[in-house]
Amino acid sequence: MSWRTASKAKWLASLPGVSEDEPLASRTSFGIGGPADFFVEMSRPQAIEELIEGCAERGIPYLLLGAGTNLLIADAGVDGLVLRVVNREHHVDGRQVRAGAGLKMMRLARIVADAGLRGFEFAIGVPGTVGGAVYQNAGCWGKELREVLVEVEGFMPSAGKKTWKPADLKFGYRTSALKEGALKGGLVVEATIQLERGDGEQAKALMAKLTRERGETQPIKTKNCGSVFKNPPGDSAGRLVQAAGLKGAREGSAVVSTMHGNFIVNEGGATAADVKVLIERIQAEVRRRFNIELETEVEMVGRFKG
Ligand SMILES: Cc1cc2nc3c(=O)[nH]c(=O)nc-3n(C[C@H](O)[C@H](O)[C@H](O)COP(=O)(O)OP(=O)(O)OC[C@H]3O[C@@H](n4cnc5c(N)ncnc54)[C@H](O)[C@@H]3O)c2cc1C
Incomplete structure (x- = not known):
């Protein structure tokens, strides 16, 4: 309705x-x-x-x-x-940093390195905002946001302003209570993280190296949504897609990247329906060959049919 x-x-x-x-x-x-x-x-x-x-x-x-x-x-x-x-304010206070939900994680990674703080280098791999990263417990290179998060200033309709501690947010692998739990519909206003003092120049050098290496293995310069699937326990979604012979598989202008099996690239003019069909094809083939269910990491929103 x-x-x-x-x-x-x-x-x-x-x-x-x-x-x-x-x-x-x-x-x-x-x-x-x-x-x-x-x-x-x-x-x-x-x-x-x-x-x-x-x-x-x-x-x-x-x-x-x-x-x-x-x-x-x-x-x-x-x-x-x-x-x-798009609230993008930020404030560094010793080892703690408050960041508005609309600030990009990559930008925050550079801000904290400039402030001589270490432990947030992983965020250079996350192109989303602080708000999206809390919602999703974003992570990269084996580290997740929850490991550095102190608290979140939030808002819940009909309950008002809230301060959520990491335990309230019930983080899991690419999920939180904001995504699937009691805090659904809640707004992340601002997040506070705590980092270690260290050499900011070393942090920047590490981020440059990680970004360079990523560019060699993932199609990060194309139109994509990052990892399409979550990694199943003990395995990698990219490996499974490749083993199923689906690298390069196409639906309209949506193509499974030949560089990395867990990326679908919009070559120009792809529709959401194309991508959805491709996702379902991959899930069915991986299920048939390996009896493994690939869960999506990308979130499908809006008026999908069926
Ligand atoms: C090239 C590429 C590489 C990527 N690599 C990684 C990676 O290494 N690790 C990783 O974890 N992710 C990765 N991603 C995915 C993405 O960057 C993260 O999931 C990120 O956290 C999403 O943030 P966003 O601001 O883009 O959220 P959006 O895509 O805009 O929204 C995602 C969800 O977050 C919710 N949300 C957004 N803002 C708020 C808010 N203020 N309060 C409450 N809910 C909110 C939205 O309602 C939505 O449900 C990658 C994406 C791309 C394109």
């Missing part, structure tokens, strides 16, 4: 900065996706909180958007309001 009534649409349309039928493809790293019914970009935490509270009160669905680097948005678009969170 559609969320839409004339009064809800009128309320949204009356809000400053809100646009209707806003294309989302260019706001994702995949370059894929239909329009948001309504869209707004906001940086002031209080305004963001008031808006999602207003949506929740009226029964209007909302999707929080960061950098759009872990999303496959349906061709038919997204119900209700898509709210892009």
